[in-house]
Amino acid sequence: MASSSVLSVATQCVSRNASSLSINETHKGKAKLGGSTLRFSKSSGRISMTVAVNVSRFEAIPMAPPDPILGVSEAFRADTSDAKLNLGVGAYRTEELQPYVLNVVKKAENLMLERGDNKEYLPIEGLAAFNKATAELLLGADNPAIKEQRVATVQGLSGTGSLRLGAALIERYFPGAKVLISAPTWGNHKNIFNDARVPWSEYRYYDPRTVGLDFEGMIEDIKAAPEGTFVLLHGCAHNPTGIDPTPEQWEKIADVIQQKNHIPFFDVAYQGFASGSLDEDAASVRLFVACGMEVLVAQSYSKNLGLYAERIGAMNVISSSSESATRVKSQLKRLARPMYSNPPVHGAKIVANVVGTPALFDEWKAEMEMMAGRIKNVRQKLYDSISSKDKSGKDWSFILKQIGMFSYTGLNKNQSDNMTNKWHVYMTKDGRISLAGLSLAKCEYLADAIIDSFHNVS
């Protein structure tokens, strides 16, 4: 390769010329050789060679595949149509389709600024006040698991970071164990387990015929998995489908998991966003814990506190004894240290302040209800619009049955493309729309788009 020949010439030059230059002489010059540039400069009696490198050792590195969801936002930004609608990424928008910073967050940040908190490193496990608040929010402050100190909580970088810590724990202590994830699930789940070197496979979840839950398939697949499999469950507001098991179905799922000696691993990214009630949305997790199962739970405050960019969440391991929880926590810390040493402080303090200050906590609950309420209203309006416009007799009630930020419309890839190309409605190719990006004012337009795409495109 060119560079090595250049280097060998350079070395020859050095050995030839070294003796002919005295200490006090300086010699600077440039010579072009085969596309690269040799520069000679000398300092203190030796010649130092400067060679512009031809070949990088990262020559063969290809572009990584673009993230499908972020790609949607980019395409939306580039679109000049007035009618355009961004139903891609799951970030909450107001009725005016603006980002929303919660009032309690502003208040908490003002408090923090006034206090002039220092910026010291957090301990590896994160802010103690946050860890306490987050576990109590998840399980309820009077939960026996908390009282008995059986919960190991470590602050994580939002949902992703917390999932990754859990995955790393599985990889280290359950080598060969698999994770069962729903078909479909949030795209990044697969990346997280792949990069953590944890094998995964899927359990049936979405039934396109009913645009609902394939419950029988789900149970069958969980039963069929080898004993000791980790089963990844969405605590509420399933992403991307918006389809949650009913309370009865949750009980059956818990039964099967317990019978097969599997370990439930919950991803709780929308606590409060599904029903509007923080407690109600934690019901599935609390059921499993009440059954006496040992459970992993990853939490995120990106959506429910609007803290997307602050990266605040937690990894919780509820185990059978406090002694076990202590050991597990120490190992989670050990995994975190070579990833980032200790987690970022800002988001943790916001959450701790909001949850720990009764007035702010109440205000948060109200804002949570408002956000979830807006989405429920939008669902209703969308359903009403479609039902009144569509004369085909198709049952669109799944829109009302689904819950949370997302809705699986049942549109296929071609139909989704039609939504974008013809109607300037931006969504993901799997037919998912983010209701958080929909306003009441745009429901009629969206209804037209969906009806057209469903009936006129195959």
Add this chain to the structure above:
Amino acid sequence: MIMMMILSRYFNSRTARRFVSTCSGHGWWDKVRVAPKDPTVKVNESFLADPFPHKINLGVGTYRDDDGKPFTPQCVGDAEAKINRYKLEETNSSEVSSKFVMESVKLAYGNDSFVVREGLYAGVPTLSGTGACRLFAEFQRNFYPDSQIHLPDPTWPNHHNIWSQAQIPVKTFHYYDPYTKGLDFDALISDVKNAPDSSFFLLHPCAHNPTGIDPTEEQWREISYQFKVKNHFPFFDMAYQGFSSGDLDKDAAALRIFVEDGHLVGLAQSFAKNMGLFGHKVGCLSVLTRDIKQAAAVKSQLEHIFHSMYSSPPIHGILLVTMILSDPTMKEQWKKEIKIMANRIRAMRTTLRRNLEDLDSSFSWEHITNQVGMFCFSGLTPDQVKYLEKQFHIYMSPDARISMAGVTPSNVNYLANAIHQVTRISEETSVCM
């Protein structure tokens, strides 16, 4: 058995039946042992638990002012107030990140640096220095799965954990000479020459942690030359830019020598120490490339890696750094504050050494002022370190690394006395033997 029967009689719900059936089930985490404590954390915890009123914490490398208090630079406080007035929408997060990276690389490579002007780098924000190192280690493993990393001996202990966790075998190269308490340059060069061609090396460009011993400019040029000959990959971990000399550009000299020599380096930057942003986890990873097409490819791969680790970096610290670096007034103020911090540490070095010499210590303490940056590799033995802790309530790393940032005008006399005592005792003991 009887207990289970009683329980099952009391609860009639399905929940209860399940609870009973699990009672006899196994604990999933039985095989999980208690992890060893991180050494720095251990020191810190011991210090916090100590009730002695004159205790001194010389463990963790976080800057303290003359009163021993955590110090947030004024420029940071100003930036906090400014960004609080408007909080960013998520859509601009990537814009801020890009600006942040641009400012970070300018700081490291120089405002007029060719690589910066031409965009010949892949840069991403990271979770401080640790995150930058880990991101690079994962990247290295993805594309050079059979490679190793050569770390200086000694180095920040977490370097070993980071590359091991990324499943890259670790090798060490000679660095510290315990006899001179200086750089073992000949052995270092020998190790560089003897390593297989195209090896990955980690270098501290300034204020080496834990020794405080940096190569001279001459020595850096020689190292760079030898790296060229062997086609080694230089990875720089720059956690203390500004803390060595007080001058940001001077402290980046080693890095810039390598870049001038044509090396396509990798660089981890941290803003934890020099901006006092420890808890905000702000750092930057940059990898120099041949052209902008390759820069885009490398960047996409780095993003792919951290996407599955934490999706995106925390914005608050990024906002602060970007604001400070892109506002000329704030940046000037910051430079002044760095000088103050570096000067304070240098003053403490001088005072500590002078105090020891005034106590008629028979040992040489010139290494205290020869070494640079936050840390002093004191050369004390493990027994002496323990003695200092037990008898004098002075806490430092087990390797006898002293964080000079923890030394203040009010505790330096006590510290000097204590060190004098333990070394004198050891000397007397060994003489008796």
